[in-house]
Amino acid sequence: MCAERINHQDTGRPEGERLQKVMAAAGVASRRVSEELIVQGRVRVNGTVVTELGRRIDPTSDLLEVDGSAVQLDATKRYVMLNKPTGVVSSMRDDRGRPDLRGFTDEYEERLFNVGRLDADTSGLLLLTNDGESANVLAHPSFGVTKTYIATVRGSVAPATLTKLTRGIELDDGPIAADKARLLQTSAGQSIVEVTLHSGRNRIVRRMLDAVGHPVVALVRRQFGPLHLGTLKSGATRDLTKIELGQVLTLARSKSERM
Numbered sequence: 001m002c003a004e005r006i007n008h009q010d011t012g013r014p015e016g017e018r019l020q021k022v023m024a025a026a027g028v029a030s031r032r033v034s035e036e037l038i039v040q041g042r043v044r045v046n047g048t049v050v051t052e053l054g055r056r057i058d059p060t061s062d063l064l065e066v067d068g069s070a071v072q073l074d075a076t077k078r079y080v081m082l083n084k085p086t087g088v089v090s091s092m093r094d095d096r097g098r099p100d101l102r103g104f105t106d107e108y109e110e111r112l113f114n115v116g117r118l119d120a121d122t123s124g125l126l127l128l129t130n131d132g133e134s135a136n137v138l139a140h141p142s143f144g145v146t147k148t149y150i151a152t153v154r155g156s157v158a159p160a161t162l163t164k165l166t167r168g169i170e171l172d173d174g175p176i177a178a179d180k181a182r183l184l185q186t187s188a189g190q191s192i193v194e195v196t197l198h199s200g201r202n203r204i205v206r207r208m209l210d211a212v213g214h215p216v217v218a219l220v221r222r223q224f225g226p227l228h229l230g231t232l233k234s235g236a237t238r239d240l241t242k243i244e245l246g247q248v249l250t251l252a253r254s255k256s257e258r259m
Helices: 002-011 019-025 031-039 132-139 159-167 204-211 242-256
Strands: 043-045 064-066 069-071 079-084 113-115 122-129 147-154 169-171 174-176 180-187 190-197 216-224 237-239
Touching: 019 031, 019 043, 019 064, 031 043, 069 242, 079 242, 113 132, 122 132, 132 242, 147 204, 159 180, 169 204, 190 204, 190 216, 204 216
Parallel strands: 122 216
Antiparallel strands: 043 064, 064 069, 079 122, 079 237, 113 122, 147 190, 147 216, 169 174, 180 190
16 A cells, blocks of 8 residues: 555646645735745644644545634635615526516626515625525525614604514514614604614515514615625615625534534
């Protein structure tokens, strides 16, 4: 066995690519800086810290982390944030002829699809990607990625109502509680409320607020997991930043370990 291994090393080509080269190609840092990161123990491959510069990895199968943040090594994967307008259904093809997501994905070469859904009458942050594995994890209802909504509702919302939302209410399909609920503004017979929760149940924010006597007039999703809508205009798209992508992949990988 030893002789065979030595012969393979002498005559065969080493498998994989040098770690620092892969890191540089992924845009982490230059090769020299990547080498420093490795030596400092700030790089993990498949969950294990790597400190040797001669380490080789397979970019198609190995998982890379730098400073605890996941790095995407597959350059064919794309991740796009959309500020979905109202009136658009979260589908790539609507069988009723309503406006769908193709109006926003056709400009991209990759075949993108949506991670989760927003109701047609709900606007805001929607993640589009061609990374099916990560998308399935992030959209899986059992993992409950945190989402934050800004709701304009009828009436003046009292502090007791906010407490009720966070302590839990009973709906037709079972009990539900918001992680957070706070009043942002009240005027002219309407209130603006911020609601954060991790449930993926259908129209859950609208049903919760309706159940406490404050029907929703307008609803916007401002946050999905680590992603924030920011100043992205309605109907606009943009690629995730490297920091955002690292946060999303880290979240997806941490949850996939529980599957």
